[in-house]
Amino acid sequence: xxxxxxxxxxxxxxxxxxxxxxxxxxxxxxxxxxxxxxxxxxxxxxxxxxxxxxxxxxxxxxxxxxxxxxxxxxxxxxxxxxxxxxxxxxxxxxxxxx
Amino acid sequence: xxxxxxxxxxxxxxxxxxxxxxxxxxxxxxxxxxxxxxxxxxxxxxxxxxxxxxxxxxxxxxxxxxxxxxxxxxxxxxxxxxxxxxxxxxxxxxxxxxxxxxxxxxxxxxxxxxxxxxxxxxxxxxxxxxxxxxxxxxxxxxxxxxxxxxxxxxxxxxxxxxxxxxxxxxxxxxxxxxxxxxxxxxxxxxxxxxxxxxxxxxxxxxxxxxxxxxxxxxxxxxxxxxxxxxxxxxxxxxxxxxxxxxxxxxxxxxxxxxxxxxxxxxx
Ligand SMILES: [Zn+2]
Numbered sequence: 001x002x003x004x005x006x007x008x009x010x011x012x013x014x015x016x017x018x019x020x021x022x023x024x025x026x027x028x029x030x031x032x033x034x035x036x037x038x039x040x041x042x043x044x045x046x047x048x049x050x051x052x053x054x055x056x057x058x059x060x061x062x063x064x065x066x067x068x069x070x071x072x073x074x075x076x077x078x079x080x081x082x083x084x085x086x087x088x089x090x091x092x093x094x095x096x097x098x
Numbered sequence: 099x100x101x102x103x104x105x106x107x108x109x110x111x112x113x114x115x116x117x118x119x120x121x122x123x124x125x126x127x128x129x130x131x132x133x134x135x136x137x138x139x140x141x142x143x144x145x146x147x148x149x150x151x152x153x154x155x156x157x158x159x160x161x162x163x164x165x166x167x168x169x170x171x172x173x174x175x176x177x178x179x180x181x182x183x184x185x186x187x188x189x190x191x192x193x194x195x196x197x198x199x200x201x202x203x204x205x206x207x208x209x210x211x212x213x214x215x216x217x218x219x220x221x222x223x224x225x226x227x228x229x230x231x232x233x234x235x236x237x238x239x240x241x242x243x244x245x246x247x248x249x250x251x252x253x254x255x256x257x258x259x260x261x262x263x264x265x266x267x268x269x270x271x272x273x274x275x276x277x278x279x280x281x282x283x284x285x286x287x288x289x290x291x292x293x294x295x296x297x298x299x300x301x302x303x304x305x306x307x308x309x310x311x312x313x314x315x316x317x318x319x320x321x322x323x324x325x326x327x328x329x330x331x332x333x334x335x336x337x338x339x340x341x342x343x344x345x346x347x348x349x350x351x352x353x354x355x356x357x358x359x360x361x362x363x364x365x
Contacts, residue, residue, distance in 0.1 A: 004304050007337040016335065017296070067297065071271035075243035076210075085178045085209035090239035 028056070051093035099340070100125045101347040102363075103326050104355065105204070105233070105266060105284060105313035107132045108155055108166070109147075115316070115323045116162040122327040126165040126363045128355065129155060130204035130233050133175040135318050144172065144186045152196035165363050167355070169203030169233045170194075177208070177217035187220055194228055200358040201225060203233025204266065207245040210237060215248060222256035231358045232263040233284075236272065238292065246272040250279055262357055266313070269293050273305050282354050286315040287325035295329040299336060307342055311350045 006013060035041070035049065055070045063069070076094040101123050108116070108129050119127075129151060138144060151168040159166035170193055172186040193199060205221040207214045225232045232253070237245035246265065253263055265276045266284035269292070276283045285298045293301075298312055314325035322328070326347055333343045355361040 006300070006303050067300070068270040071269055072243065074240055075271065076240045077244070079244060079247065081210050081212045081215050081248060083212060085211040085214065088175050088208065090209075090237065090241050092239045094240045 028052075047095055048091060048093040099123055099330075099344060099348075101326055101330065102126045102128075102311075102351040102355075103314050103316075103323070104128045104264075104311055104351045105130060105286065105315050106323060107315070107317040108159065109150055110318035111316060111323055113158070113162075116159065116164065119323055120162040120164055122324055124164055124326075126167070126351075127159065128167040128169065128200060128233075130169040130235070131171045131173060132204065132317060133173040137176055141182075141185050141189060145189055145192075148189070148193045152193050152198060156198050163364075167198045167200050167361060168196075169201050169231075170199060171202050171205045171221055172217065173204065174206050174208040174214050174218070174235060174237075177214045178211060180213040180216050183213075183217040184220065187217075187224060190224060191228070194230070197360055199230075200355060200360055201231030201233065203231075204235035205232065206235035206249050207237050208235075208241070210241055210245045210248060215252065218249065218252055219256065222253060222258060226256055226258055231355075232258065234263060234265045236265060236267045238267070242267070242269065243271050246276065250275070250281065253281075254279075264311075264354055267292075267315070268301075268310075270297070270301060273301055273310075277305060277309060281309075282350075283310045285310065285312045287312060287322070287329055288315070289320055289322050289325075291320075295325065295332040298329055299332050299338070302333075302338075302342075302346065303336075307345050307350075309350070309354075310346065311354070312346060 051074060055073055058069050058073065059066055074093050103124055106127050106129060108127065131151060148170055156166040170190050172183045177183045202221050202225040205218055207218060234249055236242050236249060253260065260280035264282040264284055267286045268276050268283045273283055285293055285301060287293060287295050287298055312326055312329050314323055315321060316323040330343050330347055352363065
């Protein structure tokens with residue numbers, strides 16, 4: 001493993017990336033608002049949205065390694081092959097453990 | 099500065115893409131066999147595809163000064179029908195003498211099913227029998243972590259040297275295990291659904307610049323054939339050295355691909 005550093009200093013990182021990520025937070029907020037405004041609202045919470053909200057909570061727990069931990073939260077954590085492929089695509093969050 | 103895109107599906111791209119890639123400094127590519135976006139219905143469909151990969155595409159690529167190489171297989175998305183997959187695998191040896199074939203790929207898993215695993219094992223046996231390099235596709239999204247672990251175990255069980263196997267589409271939760279077990283790792287840059295250039299460079303900063311490369315995996319879907327030069331810009335933006343940029347986008351691909359006697363580059 002390298003020294004795990006980004007060559008930029010913290011202020012340079014913020015200057016370079018803040019606006020992009022400000023916009024992404026607003027995208028998430030607007031996405032959740034849109035679900036609230038759905039034609040059939042209030043609908044039951046979709047497991048993918050529930051997983052996303054848990055991921056947001058991971059950002060607030062004060063721990064590092066956030067990207068890896070979010071990836072793991074969004075992963076199927078079983079270890080045995082499944083009997084049959086249920087489809088060709090993927091959904092983005094595991095259905096079983098919600 | 100010259101670069102290599104070691105994973106791109108040029109049969110789905112236009113000559114304009116070849117031109118723009120050449121203008122951006124691309125000097126070599128490798129093209130793994132891939133799912134067409136629909137299931138092919140006959141072995142003859144695959145025979146034609148393998149002819150395209152070994153005869154047609156290298157000629158098209160050469161017109162832009164880009165060396166073209168390929169990997170052959172039936173993609174994991176079409177491996178659920180294991181009987182059909184075996185028929186397709188049986189014609190692969192007909193093409194192994196083509197001068198641009200580097201090995202077997204992109205094999206791996208898609209939904210981590212038993213049939214997919216069986217087909218993966220058969221491909222690994224084919225690679226072992228012919229002493230070929232292997233390019234591995236790992237599943238997407240929720241299936242990636244589990245699939246990557248199953249694939250690494252299958253490669254170990256097949257007795258292949260991890261130094262001759264590249265595991266592609268690694269992300270934050272799989273890169274560590276892949277490198278720790280002695281494999282080469284590939285990061286695929288997607289426009290939005292998966293790994294961005296920013297996160298790919300984050301991964302390089304955390305995991306180092308050894309045994310890892312970046313590719314566009316450009317194909318018929320949302321993808322960007324210039325993703326590698328864009329990631330080079332991201333490295334430059336963060337003041338990574340020209341040497342590091344060259345290492346990730348040229349030297350590392352050359353080091354891995356040269357393990358096949360069929361890799362050649364004029365740059
Ligand atoms: Zn691919």
